[in-house]
Amino acid sequence: MSNATGPIAHFLAFTALLRRSGFAVAPEQTMAWLAAIELLGPTEIGDIRRAARATLAPPPERFAEFDALFDAHFLGSIVPTLEAEPGDEEPLRVAEDASVGPEPLFGDETRESGAEATTAERLSARRLAPGQEAETLRRFARALPARMPRRRGYRWRSARSGTGTDARRMFRDAMRHAGEFVRLRRRRRDLRQRRIVVLIDVSGSMKERTQAHLAFAHALVRAADAVEVFTIGTRLTRITRPLRLKNRAQALAAASLVVADWDGGTRLGEALNAFLAVPRFAALARGAALVVLSDGLERGDPTGMADAVARFSRIAWKTIWLTPLAADPGFEPRTAGLVAARPFLDVLGDGGSVERICAHVLQLADARAA
Amino acid sequence: MAVRHTIVGIGSPRELEAALRAAYYLADEELSTAAYLALALGKPLLLEGAPGVGKTEAAKAIAGVLGRTLLRLQCYEGIDAAGALYEWNFPRQMLALRQEGAYGGDIDIYRDEFLIERPMLACLRRPQETVLLIDEIDRSDHEFEAFLLEFLSDFQISIPERGTIRAYERPVVILTSNRTRELHEALRRRCVYHWIDYPTPDREMRIIMMRASGVSERTAHAVVAAVGRLRREPLAKLPGIAEAVEWAEAATLLNEQGTRWPDAFRRSLGVVLKDEDDLVHVAPRIDAILAEAQA
Numbered sequence: 186m187s188n189a190t191g192p193i194a195h196f197l198a199f200t201a202l203l204r205r206s207g208f209a210v211a212p213e214q215t216m217a218w219l220a221a222i223e224l225l226g227p228t229e230i231g232d233i234r235r236a237a238r239a240t241l242a243p244p245p246e247r248f249a250e251f252d253a254l255f256d257a258h259f260l261g262s263i264v265p266t267l268e269a270e271p272g273d274e275e276p277l278r279v280a281e282d283a284s285v286g287p288e289p290l291f292g293d294e295t296r297e298s299g300a301e302a303t304t305a306e307r308l309s310a311r312r313l314a315p316g317q318e319a320e321t322l323r324r325f326a327r328a329l330p331a332r333m334p335r336r337r338g339y340r341w342r343s344a345r346s347g348t349g350t351d352a353r354r355m356f357r358d359a360m361r362h363a364g365e366f367v368r369l370r371r372r373r374r375d376l377r378q379r380r381i382v383v384l385i386d387v388s389g390s391m392k393e394r395t396q397a398h399l400a401f402a403h404a405l406v407r408a409a410d411a412v413e414v415f416t417i418g419t420r421l422t423r424i425t426r427p428l429r430l431k432n433r434a435q436a437l438a439a440a441s442l443v444v445a446d447w448d449g450g451t452r453l454g455e456a457l458n459a460f461l462a463v464p465r466f467a468a469l470a471r472g473a474a475l476v477v478l479s480d481g482l483e484r485g486d487p488t489g490m491a492d493a494v495a496r497f498s499r500i501a502w503k504t505i506w507l508t509p510l511a512a513d514p515g516f517e518p519r520t521a522g523l524v525a526a527r528p529f530l531d532v533l534g535d536g537g538s539v540e541r542i543c544a545h546v547l548q549l550a551d552a553r554a555a
Numbered sequence: 556m557a558v559r560h561t562i563v564g565i566g567s568p569r570e571l572e573a574a575l576r577a578a579y580y581l582a583d584e585e586l587s588t589a590a591y592l593a594l595a596l597g598k599p600l601l602l603e604g605a606p607g608v609g610k611t612e613a614a615k616a617i618a619g620v621l622g623r624t625l626l627r628l629q630c631y632e633g634i635d636a637a638g639a640l641y642e643w644n645f646p647r648q649m650l651a652l653r654q655e656g657a658y659g660g661d662i663d664i665y666r667d668e669f670l671i672e673r674p675m676l677a678c679l680r681r682p683q684e685t686v687l688l689i690d691e692i693d694r695s696d697h698e699f700e701a702f703l704l705e706f707l708s709d710f711q712i713s714i715p716e717r718g719t720i721r722a723y724e725r726p727v728v729i730l731t732s733n734r735t736r737e738l739h740e741a742l743r744r745r746c747v748y749h750w751i752d753y754p755t756p757d758r759e760m761r762i763i764m765m766r767a768s769g770v771s772e773r774t775a776h777a778v779v780a781a782v783g784r785l786r787r788e789p790l791a792k793l794p795g796i797a798e799a800v801e802w803a804e805a806a807t808l809l810n811e812q813g814t815r816w817p818d819a820f821r822r823s824l825g826v827v828l829k830d831e832d833d834l835v836h837v838a839p840r841i842d843a844i845l846a847e848a849q850a
Contacts (some may be wrong), residue, residue, distance in 0.1 A: 211744040221592045225568070232588070235568075239589035242748030245603065308763075340633045356645030360664070364653045462789040464605065496791075496832060507765040514654055 193252065199258045203241065214241050229260060235461030317395060319433075325401075325543040326408040333409055334474055334502070334550040338377040341467040347373030366442060379502060380411040382470050383545070384460070386479030387418040387452035394509060395447070396437070397539050398478050403428045405546070409429050413469045415478070417456035423462055423466075430519060447549040449481055454489030461496055474549050475501040478536050480508045490527035498529040507536025507545055562594045563621055571620070579611075580616035581754075581762050589749035590617060596823060601743065603732045604751035607795015610731040613751070617729065618686035625687045628674040630695040636702065640712060642671045665716040673707060680711075682726035692742075693732040700739055707745050754796065756783055762796060763803050765785050770803045774810075778803040780848035781820065782827065790833040798813035801826045817845050 211420035221236040235253055256262045339399050343351045362466040383405065385398045402414045406428045416422045427439030442449075452543045461467050475497055483490050498504045508523070510516060510534050518524050527533055535541045565571050570588035571594075582590070590613070595836035600617075602610040610676045618625035628639055648664040655662040670784065672680070678687035706712060707728065713723035731745065732738055754762060756779045763775040794802075805823035816823060821841060828834050837844070 203759050209740055209744075216591075217596055217598065217747070220596055224560065224592065224595050225588070230585070235585050235588040236592060238585065238594050239747045239749055242601075242743050242746070282705070293818060305813075338633055340635070353645060356649050359649060360652060364649060364656055438772040458789060461791070465735045467791065500831075 188301060195259075196222070199237075200241070202252075202254060203243075206250070206313050208243055208247070208251070210241055212267050213544035215334075231552045233259070233434070237504070244482070249485070254342065259414075261429055274439065284411045296422045307384050315543050318400060321543060322404040325547070326404045329405070329408040329538070329545060332547050332550055333381075336376040336379050336502075340375040341372045342375045343370060343372045345371065345384045345431065349373065366516070376553055379470065379547075379553040380413065380473035381405065382410065382428040382473045382475050382501070383414045384457075384475070384477045384479070385416045386451065386453070386477075387412065387449075388482070389446055389448040390451065390482050391478075391509075392448050394478075394536075398542075399437050399440055400433060401542055403433050403440075413473075413474075415460065416454065416464075417451075417460075418444075419449045419452055419456075420446045421456045421459045422446070432463060448486055451479075452482045452485050453479065454487070454491075454493055457497070458489060461493060467500065470497060471500050472502050475504045476546065477504075480510055481506070481518065481520045481523035483520060487521035487525045490522040494526035495529045498531070498549040503549060504529065505532035505534065505545060505549075506530050507532075507534050507542055509535075509537045511535040511540075512537030512541075559595055559597070564589070565594075565620070569627040570759060573683060574620045575616050577617040578616045579765055580612060581758060581765065582613065582616075582756065583754075585750055586613065586751065589747050591746040593729075594621075594727060594740070596747065597747045599728040599730055600750055601730045601732070601738075601746035601748045602842065602847065603734050603748070605793060605795070606733050607793075607797050608751045609749055609796050611688070614686065614729040614731065616692075617727075618688075620687060621727065623684055623686045623727070625686050625688055626678055627676050627690055629690050630692050630699070632694060632696060634695050634699050639675050639699070640673050642673065642716060643677045643716075644669045644671050664801040670714075670717075676720070678723045678726045678728070679710060679712060679720055682722045682724045686727045686729065689728065689730045691733060692730050693735045693738065697739070700742060702743055704739070704745065753786060753793075756780070759796065759799060763800050765770075766800045767804045767807075770807050774807055775803055777820070777845075777848045778806070781844055784848065785827065785837065787831075790828070790835060790836065791830045792828070792833065792834070794827045798827045817849065819844070820845050820848075 195434060196219060197215065200210050200218070203210050203515075218237055218240040221240050222233055225232045225236060226237075227233050234252075236308050237255065238248075238251070245374055341349065341351070344538040351370040354372075355366060355368075358370070359370065383402050385402060386393065387395050391398075402412075406412045406425065412425065413423070414425050414428055416424055422444050423444055424440040427443055428436050430436035430439060453491055460470075481490075494506075496506065506523070506526070508518075511533070516535075518533065523533070532545065534545050534546075560566055566576060568584065568588040568591040572584070575587065575590075591602055592598075602613060604610055615625055616825050619836045628762045648669050648826050651662055651664060651669070656742055669678075676686060678685050683826065689703070692703070695703075709721075710725060713719040737781075742792060753759075759782070760772075763770060764772065767775070778799055782794050782802070786793050802820070802823060806819040807828050809819040809823055822833065824841065825838075828837060832845045
């Protein structure tokens, strides 16, 4: 295939086009596609398209884009600008960074959000600098692994004392000792860290604190096994992936590119419901500790927010809400949304400083009492 | 790439579609193309889709069409090689050792009779008689996914005491995922991929008529319309195809026992929506939805 000509070159040009558009296409997939075309002895363009979908495996949420590129390449139609799909009734956008490989991460996200900006949403990119709380976060990261909330896992580990006998080990030992059981071996279920899901409010009213919150989230992602971070505002955006970068400044910069709704309004109830409506996000919250960093200023209907928090409290292991307003010792929740949601929260606490937030997270594993 | 043009007499996606229909599975053109390509190219078939769209059913139907036994490996968090590949039968090895010890003989405790075969090993040893279904791969840990990657590229495994076991022919492997998490890119690209969506109303209706017994066409039509409407609601668990079939059957049963029509649907709503929150969410509008569906 080194000096491809004719139809093969045309097919190869399509895979090249896909790569340029941010689809991950491996050489072995291209080969499978060509083999498939030969196999089907295509009688119509539909065969080629179906073979392409099956072998090149575009992610389902990008099917429309994939088809548009296919049409443009093989049928010569004009690539439509990527508007929201016609059937898309969801008023609140859900953005996710995991749809593509490492390289197209930024390009894709920024373009998509640019095309779908509405006047109601204030879109602005923002540079984030590392916070001054570096020392607090360093101490937090060091203390966290030992104090993460844990649950019993499925795997068995051999242990000095435990609930079960480790038959496999005992028989192996016995075989070394001419079939005599020398010692009783025990095992027990392994403990695993619970997932922590962090929702960061990036609306205008939280403007002062978003940087510190992101820095905290970065420290958390780096220090614990399973953490998921989302920002909520006028949109819901998953930023776990950019935050995995080791260097904090880089991670925050990458995250800030993904998030498109800095300092806009808040539609907390809708954002929380949007989270629950995506089954694979909702699955992340199951059995996890949910940490919401928000002042709870809901512009919309407070019942939507209360319903969402109630559902969260049922699927999550623990639901805690940290608001900067609680820094005041005489704090009582006054916003309608927070008042309605309060009965479903395990903890409604002070999120006024990174130190306080870190302290709350470190206390997650302690007794359930707030 | 070893390409086989025909597998048990099936030489094109259309022929596979017809064979699947005979096995009571209605596949659309996309699915039959993907499945045919997977069989012909000797690659694993990765089926993704929401719960209840018939991924596992598709695997069963394909195994049926090929006339092979389906080996199902259900994934779960913490699944390991002992559950997926093989395990030594320690108690039997022990007994054999003791017996031999008493009679002073020499025994090989790593013989076949001491090996407990798990689905993946069974599939490697009898690739022509089996279809391996690795179900809900998204539930397993990342470690298992990496281990699977190795298995799916070479179709061989090594047992330290026995050496390498290799399939003499590429086995048929089907993987399913509910997409609760993103699978590793390397796993996706080893497979032929198909995303199973909820069926079109027309196809769902034909599925109900084929799968359910004694359901009238009008009932099936109403169920399809109502279920289609429910799938647009923000529910925790969207009704799948199996739920639609059950609803049609349940409502028909209630109707035969004397419950009038819209009521028969409403009273059997529990087979479609299995979450209290969802029921509460839908309750104020269910009458309107049913009336619209029956129109």
